Amino acid sequence: MSRAPDMTLSPATLVERDGDKGGPSADRRAINLTLNVWRQKDRQSVGKFVTYQARDISPDMSFLEMLDVVNEGLIGRGEEPIAFDHDCREGICGQCGVVVDGAAHGPRPQTTTCQLHIRSFRDGESITIEPWRAASFPVIKDLMVDRGALDRIIASGGFVSVRTGNAPDGNAIPVSKDSADLAMDAAACIGCGACVAACPNASASLFTAAKVAHLNLLPQGQPERDRRVVAMVEKMDDEGFGSCSNHAECEAACPKAIGIEFISRMYRDYLRAGMTGRKKP
Ligand code: SF4
Numbered sequence: 001m002s003r004a005p006d007m008t009l010s011p012a013t014l015v016e017r018d019g020d021k022g023g024p025s026a027d028r029r030a031i032n033l034t035l036n037v038w039r040q041k042d043r044q045s046v047g048k049f050v051t052y053q054a055r056d057i058s059p060d061m062s063f064l065e066m067l068d069v070v071n072e073g074l075i076g077r078g079e080e081p082i083a084f085d086h087d088c089r090e091g092i093c094g095q096c097g098v099v100v101d102g103a104a105h106g107p108r109p110q111t112t113t114c115q116l117h118i119r120s121f122r123d124g125e126s127i128t129i130e131p132w133r134a135a136s137f138p139v140i141k142d143l144m145v146d147r148g149a150l151d152r153i154i155a156s157g158g159f160v161s162v163r164t165g166n167a168p169d170g171n172a173i174p175v176s177k178d179s180a181d182l183a184m185d186a187a188a189c190i191g192c193g194a195c196v197a198a199c200p201n202a203s204a205s206l207f208t209a210a211k212v213a214h215l216n217l218l219p220q221g222q223p224e225r226d227r228r229v230v231a232m233v234e235k236m237d238d239e240g241f242g243s244c245s246n247h248a249e250c251e252a253a254c255p256k257a258i259g260i261e262f263i264s265r266m267y268r269d270y271l272r273a274g275m276t277g278r279k280k281p
C-alpha cells in the first residue's frame with residue numbers, strides 16, 4: 001500500500017503509530033516493504049528507479065539499517081549494493097540524507113534519515129527513496145550526492161581569524177544569554193543539505209544563514225561580520241543555489257529545527273554590510 005509523506009500527521013498520531021511513548025514498540029512483528037530506489041551508476045549516467053523487496057525488517061531498525069539488510073541481500077546475489085551516505089548514525093554528522101516519499105529525511109519531523117525508524121512505516125508499504133535533488137548537488141552514485149558546495153560556502157567566510165597563543169580564560173569575553181542561545185540554535189546545523197533538497201528553488205539560504213549567524217551573533221565574530229556575510233551570500237549564489245522565496249519548506253525539513261528567521265537576519269546583515277561599505281576585500 002503506498003502512502004503519502006507523513007508530514008500531514010499530527011505529532012500525537014505519529015507517537016501513537018510509532019508506539020514510542022518512552023518505550024519500545026508494542027507491535028514487534030517484522031514487516032515487509034517494497035522499495036523503489038533511485039539507481040544511478042555515476043554522475044554521467046542516466047538514473048532510474050529499481051524495485052526491491054525488504055523482507056522481515058524489524059520495526060526497531062533504523063532506515064539505514066534496513067538499507068544495510070537490503071544491501072546484504074544484493075551482495076549475496078552478486079548484485080551492486082545501493083550506495084548511500086552515512087557516518088555517525090546519531091543525527092550529528094549531517095552525512096546521511098535521502099528523500100523518502102517526497103520528504104527530505106523522511107516522514108518524521110526533526111529527524112535525520114539515520115534516526116528514522118522502520119516503526120514509522122506500515123507492513124506492506126511501498127516507499128520511494130531518492131537522492132537530494134538540486135543542480136548544485138550532483139549525484140555521485142545512487143543516493144549519494146556531492147555536497148561540496150556547502151563546504152565551499154563555509155570556506156568563503158564561516159570562520160573567525162584569531163591570534164594563536166595561550167588559551168584565553170573562560171568567560172573572559174562576556175556573551176549575553178540571548179545571543180548565546182541564538183548562536184547555539186544556529187550552530188545546531190549539521191550541514192545535511194535537506195533544506196536545499198526541500199526548497200522549490202534549491203536555495204541554500206537556511207544553511208548559509210545558520211552558518212553566518214552562529215558566528216555573527218558572538219563577540220568573536222564581530223571583526224569579520226560584514227566581510228563574512230557578503231562572502232558567504234555571494235558564494236552561495238556563485239555555487240548555483242536558488243534564491244529564497246519564503247516557502248519555508250527548508251524549516252519544515254530541517255532535522256535541527258533551524259528557523260527561517262535566521263534567513264531574515266542574514267539578509268539584514270548583508271544589507272548592513274553593503275551600506276557600511278565594508279565588503280569582502
Ligand atoms: S539548516 Fe537544517 S536542513 Fe539545512 S543543512 Fe543545516 S541542519 Fe540540514
Ligand code: FES
Nearest residue numbers: 087089094096114
Ligand atoms: S549519519 Fe550522521 S547525521 Fe545521519
